[in-house]
Amino acid sequence: MIKYLIAGCICLGAVGNQLHGQSASWKIAEGKITTPWADEVNANNPLPEYPRPQMVRENWVNLNGLWDYAIIPKAASVKNYDGKILVPFAVESALSGVSKTVGKDSKLWYKRTITLPSGFKGKSVLLHFGAVDWECEVFVNGQKIGTHAGGYDPFSFDATAALKKSGAQEIVVSVWDPSDNGPQPRGKQIEKPHGIWYTPVSGIWQTVWMEAVPKTYVQSTKQISNLDESSLNVSSVVQNAQAGDVLRVSVWEGAQKVAEGEGAFDNVTVKVPNAKHWSPQNPFLYDLKIAVVRKGKVVDEVKSYFGMRKISVGVDAQGIQRMLLNNEFLFQYGPLDQGWWPDGLYTPPTEKALLFDIEKTKAMGFNMIRKHVKVEPARWYYHCDRLGILVWQDMPSGDIGNRWENRPGVYGLATDKDRSPESESIFKKEWKAIMDATMNYPSVVVWVPFNEAWGQFKTEEIVQWTMKYDPSRLVNAASGGNFTDAGHILDLHNYPEPAMPAPTLFGAKQILVLGEFGGLGLPLDGHTWQTKNNWGYQSFTSKEELFKKYESFMGMMEPLIKKGLSAAVYTQTTDVEVETNGLMTYDRKVVKFPEDKLKQLHEKFYNASLVKLKK
Structure with a gap:
């Protein structure tokens, strides 16, 4: 799966963007230094890689690219858009093509129209955001499908009920970000940058994407390895599960399955024989498949991975507390x-x-x-x-x-x-x-x-x-x-x-x-x-x-x-x-x-x- 994540997902992302039919009417805003990769940014296909390596499905569409944007007073309704912004770059950045500030008294609006691929028909459709700073509302075809506050965590909404049966689908996002004029987490962002405090970051700043899933699907997973017992514990949140559904977890080393277990969604423990330990010297990763199984049949499956490692505290010969990795001291x-x-x-x-x-x-x-x-x-x-x-x-x-x-x-x-x-x-x-x-x-x-x-x-x-x-x-x-x-x-x-x-x-x-x-x-x-x-x-x-x-x-x-x-x-x-x-x-x-x-x-x-x- 590691090779798949590096190479395969780029093709999937590119296919998704071909569906959008965006023009490349964009250029980087001038005025600041740039990195060597700025010239490699493709406005039709920016950051096309699969955005969630810990929970992989193949049926997805990358929505990065050129969106309409507007900056208007906070209480006003958007009527006209100011131009194009390159998502997922913050509006203040040069790569957004805009390089404008927003501030606590204004809102930033985004709009994009897409056509979904045929493979999405008959599926539930999730709209994912890697991160949006800070508070946003999301609308699909004029219907509000959710709100989110938090500038650093990924979130998703089920857009299925708001989608048209065919044709163009409109996505609109509004964002309010008070920067250092609000109490929310903001890191080093500040309205007036100086010293160790830097330029504000407002709006969408990580990949936006859509994913087609079955009615019953794995929404999230939690994977904790136990190096001392050579085991992995997996719990999952499953949407629309039926009575009798179970979670199946299998551990893979390349094409070889090395362990498997089934059980309740909130507690499946799998013993991993002769487990290889993960460390900076040897960062070995096991592949993982997590599936919802109904009467012996897989109804949803995601691919993931994990490393068998332990971080803990030990005491040295002087009686001083030490940080241990895999039960050994490593500075x-x-x-x-x-x-x-x-x-x-x-x-x-x-x-x-x-x-x-x-x-x-x-x-x-x-x-x-x-x-x-x-x-x-x-x-x-x-x-x-x-x-x-x-x-x-x-x-x-x-x-x-x-x-x-x-x-x-x-x-x-x-x-x-x-x-x-x-x-x-x-x-x-x-x-x-x-x-x-x-x-x-x-x-x-x-x-x-x-x-x-x-x-x-x-x-x-x-x-x-x-x-x-x-x-x-x-x-x-x-x-x-x-x-x-x-x-x-x-x-x-x-x-x-x-x-x-x-x-x-x-x-x-x-x-x-x-x-x-x-x-x-x-x-x-x-x-x-x-x-x-x-x-x-x-x-x-x-x-x-x-x-x-x-x-x-x-x-x-x-x-x-x-x-x-x-x-x-x-x-x-x-x-x-x-x-x-x-x-x-x-x-x-x-x-x-x-x-x-x-x-x-x-x-x-x-x-x-x-x-x-x-x-």
Whole structure:
């Protein structure tokens, strides 16, 4: 199935777009730097790859492409459209072809007319959105089929009842996004970008697609592997099931079926004999088939995959808590990855662009990525799974405004924010949705609900809920400050040089990590978001000076690992807008560090003999 996901789905996506008959009356908006892939964007067929690798069906249509758009006052009704926008690029981005802001007092409207393929007849038809920032209403042929609030989680509506029997089908979407003028999760977006805060992202920013399914169908799955028992537990939500229906789960290694089990939708456990473990060194993935079976006959089936791996806590010979992968200590080291693009903002121009950052991270010898206050399209996690990159998943921050307090003898403490009931509800709903959306990826090993106290509230409650909802992963409660003894991890931010939290803090009950450090800046002419006033935490004028400083930091890392450090995060993968402290430039045209030398520096950190675990 892995080969199918890389190659086969591109053909399916292309077929879907041929059905749309779109013209290519589009060009990238001018004014900012672009990546090498901007010229490869096809307005008739942008991002055609199958968008949901963890639950694959073949009968689908990609709706990315040129839509009509309008920006009008929030309370007004749309009558005329302003022009064309290239979906799925946010309206503020250059690749949208629009590059306009929306703001809290306006709404963004989309419209598109399509003709469904013959293979959709007699089926239920689902309309899927990878992500829309922030609140949207969706209409099909003038009928409202649903609303959704949340800028980072995928969602779907059943459009069947609103569809005409034949001919043209009209889809209309309205979006309201208050950016930093609302309490909702928004990450680094801000109305007036500056410093570490960036351009707003409004509207559709991930793939839109339709899928034909039988009346009884698998709506979602949850897959949790148990490495110690060599088993996989699968639960599914099934729509329109009948009495006696069961779930059948089969595990495959290539063309060979290695295990199978049947049972209730909410609990099928399959033993996997001689299971191969997933790790950065050996990212082995099993294929998976999940089917609804009625009287021995399959009525719906989806294809998926999983990795057999375990993330846990252990104690070393010094009595220090350590982060373990597959019951062994593995130092986790990777960049802070914000996932921004100068031409697409939240959305990479092409699949090759999305893959580029991950492949470069791996080539530089990192084994982990901290996905910082953003959630990526599903295919990003799929590539981390198959390439072997561990992922720490942040919750996008919002409702920022906590007050830091200087208290003698207290380490990194801020006040929990008193958020409104609406703000709390929005956070909790979207955090659960984000966890659900990324739960099945073996690469995801750490949840990070809060960063540097940005909007942090009811810390104990949120962390305890997160740990209970997913006991198969570790929880980093408060990355970079506002520490508590909640969660598995104590996370220090320190710029620019490496450091580690005090091993004795909170009774030495938590894993010690360096959640951010570095930030070494090197602005390169012709590759910056703006011509001046770019910055890093410490700036240099040449690649040689930059590498020398970084090399000195790496010399400090091994002693910290031996003293108790389990992981570190370097800021950052790429420059982002006015920040020039990336391993690569914002346009990805220059790698600032010699990749082979970085790999040599990093590989010694993964030597398991650096740390002796308690027997």
